[in-house]
Amino acid sequence: MDSYSSSSPPMGASPSPEALMEQIQAQLAEAYAKELIETMREKCFDKCITKPGSSLSSGESSCISRCVDRYLEATGIISRSLFSQQRR
Amino acid sequence: MDPSAANNPELLRFLNEEQQRVMMNEAVAKLTSVCWDKCVTSAPGSKFSPSEYSCLTHCAKRYADMSMLIIRSTQSKK
Numbered sequence: 001m002d003s004y005s006s007s008s009p010p011m012g013a014s015p016s017p018e019a020l021m022e023q024i025q026a027q028l029a030e031a032y033a034k035e036l037i038e039t040m041r042e043k044c045f046d047k048c049i050t051k052p053g054s055s056l057s058s059g060e061s062s063c064i065s066r067c068v069d070r071y072l073e074a075t076g077i078i079s080r081s082l083f084s085q086q087r088r
Numbered sequence: 089m090d091p092s093a094a095n096n097p098e099l100l101r102f103l104n105e106e107q108q109r110v111m112m113n114e115a116v117a118k119l120t121s122v123c124w125d126k127c128v129t130s131a132p133g134s135k136f137s138p139s140e141y142s143c144l145t146h147c148a149k150r151y152a153d154m155s156m157l158i159i160r161s162t163q164s165k166k
Contacts, residue, residue, distance in 0.1 A: 028109075074127075
């Protein structure tokens with residue numbers, strides 16, 4: 001995802017448009033991250049914790065870290081396959 | 089929101105762009121979830137197998153093809 005060039009917002013009583021935009025972007029990024037984490041929690045629990053034991057085994061822990069890596073990679077693959085032809 | 093924001097063209101353009109970006113992100117998130125379930129059948133390894141990789145690269149396009157078919161067949165039944 002490409003970043004906007006952001007200038008630091010001036011401090012004032014009512015938020016400047018720039019400050020508002022930064023705030024909106026920060027909130028959208030947070031919502032996106034939350035949703036992604038929630039999805040990975042479900043997917044990786046399904047894949048890696050097949051029989052919950054008294055604690056996370058080292059095998060489960062490493063499965064989870066591989067699962068998170070693969071899920072992010074899958075997101076990139078899907079994104080490229082959707083938008084590669086219609087890139088502006 | 090400050091009602092004057094609605095008259096700020098820069099802000100309106102920004103909001104439109106962000107809305108598009110959110111919609112694209114949502115489409116990617118939805119398809120990733122669907123295609124993950126379809127294509128990644130075993131415990132995740134340190135890299136995707138060739139068949140998982142090719143399944144993932146085709147999955148989104150086929151989902152789009154299917155959506156068109158469903159839309160067409162439901163419209164022809166009206």
